[in-house]
Amino acid sequence: MGTIPGEPRDRRHAAGLLGLAFGLVVAVAAVSVSAEGAAPDGAAIIAHGVGTAPACATCHGAAGQGNPAIGAPALAGDGAAYLRAQLRHFAAGTRINPIMQPIAHALTPAEQAAVAASFAAMPAPVPHPVAAAANPLGARLARRGSWAIGLPGCEQCHGPDGIGVAPHFPHLAGLTAKYIAAQLAAFRAGTRPGGPQGLMARVANKLTPPERAAIAAYFGAESGPAEKKP
Ligand code: HEC
Numbered sequence: 001m002g003t004i005p006g007e008p009r010d011r012r013h014a015a016g017l018l019g020l021a022f023g024l025v026v027a028v029a030a031v032s033v034s035a036e037g038a039a040p041d042g043a044a045i046i047a048h049g050v051g052t053a054p055a056c057a058t059c060h061g062a063a064g065q066g067n068p069a070i071g072a073p074a075l076a077g078d079g080a081a082y083l084r085a086q087l088r089h090f091a092a093g094t095r096i097n098p099i100m101q102p103i104a105h106a107l108t109p110a111e112q113a114a115v116a117a118s119f120a121a122m123p124a125p126v127p128h129p130v131a132a133a134a135n136p137l138g139a140r141l142a143r144r145g146s147w148a149i150g151l152p153g154c155e156q157c158h159g160p161d162g163i164g165v166a167p168h169f170p171h172l173a174g175l176t177a178k179y180i181a182a183q184l185a186a187f188r189a190g191t192r193p194g195g196p197q198g199l200m201a202r203v204a205n206k207l208t209p210p211e212r213a214a215i216a217a218y219f220g221a222e223s224g225p226a227e228k229k230p
């Protein structure tokens with residue numbers, strides 16, 4: 001009996017709550033619309049992720065230094081246009097990688113541009129001193145290439161010691177030998193687009209297996225940039 005007199009009040013109360021909830025939904029929608037209108041925050045996406053995309057820093061490091069143990073390359077200091085193009089390739093499935101494809105796909109084009117710009121603004125990995133004497137084949141290919149097969153030295157595009165020449169030529173310094181070898185294989189197999197004018201597909205296709213192994217070992221360090229030399 002006691003609940004009946006209260007019923008209309010409860011209904012009014014419920015209706016009021018519903019109205020409030022509706023108002024909140026409208027308000028939240030308005031906030032997310034205005035957030036979409038504003039430029040996404042690349043640094044925040046790197047640190048915290050966005051939507052279903054996890055924080056980039058978990059794998060690529062807060063300073064974009066990469067994590068050799070899980071095969072995540074250093075991104076710091078690469079050109080924004082280059083990084084953005086890679087995200088587009090992953091999202092479109094033209095660069096095949098089971099980890100990065102869904103992550104890139106979860107980002108809007110504006111978010112891809114924002115994270116690319118943030119990583120590009122970070123200082124590039126410092127090249128480790130390359131021991132040319134220990135790897136003469138790698139050193140020759142890196143510095144002079146091979147005129148006989150029309151191959152310029154890697155450093156002619158990627159800079160001395162593979163330091164990178166933004167915006168188009170990513171750094172090789174700071175990558176692992178394993179990652180470099182895998183990318184050369186991907187350029188050859190076409191599971192990664194060959195870059196502007198198919199440059200890297202042509203380079204990778206000219207190298208023999210021993211040359212690919214030598215050049216990967218030359219620029220790459222198994223421990224990557226995380227290893228701090230005293
Ligand atoms: C779970 C680990 C993981 C997370 C999280 C992650 N990545 Fe990656 N990322 C990788 C791996 C592994 C590769 C190497 C793919 C390959 O071998 O081709 C990679 C490659 C890349 C590349 C290509 C780099 C190059 O030089 O070609 C870009 C760009 C990139 N990631 C951006 C991002 C961004 C932006 C985020 C955050 C939104 C992110 N990644 C989150 C693991 C991760």
Ligand code: HEC
Pocket residue numbers: 073082085141142152153154155156157158168169170171172175179180183184193194195196199200203215216
């Ligand atoms: C004529 C210029 C040119 C030369 C010479 C060249 N590269 Fe490249 N390389 C590029 C470009 C451009 C890209 C970026 C491709 C893209 O946009 O996807 C690239 C990308 C790469 C990548 C991918 C890096 C990453 O972070 O994923 C690797 C590895 C690489 N090159 C290795 C080499 C090696 C090893 C040599 C020497 C044998 C070499 N390159 C010679 C132009 C060149």
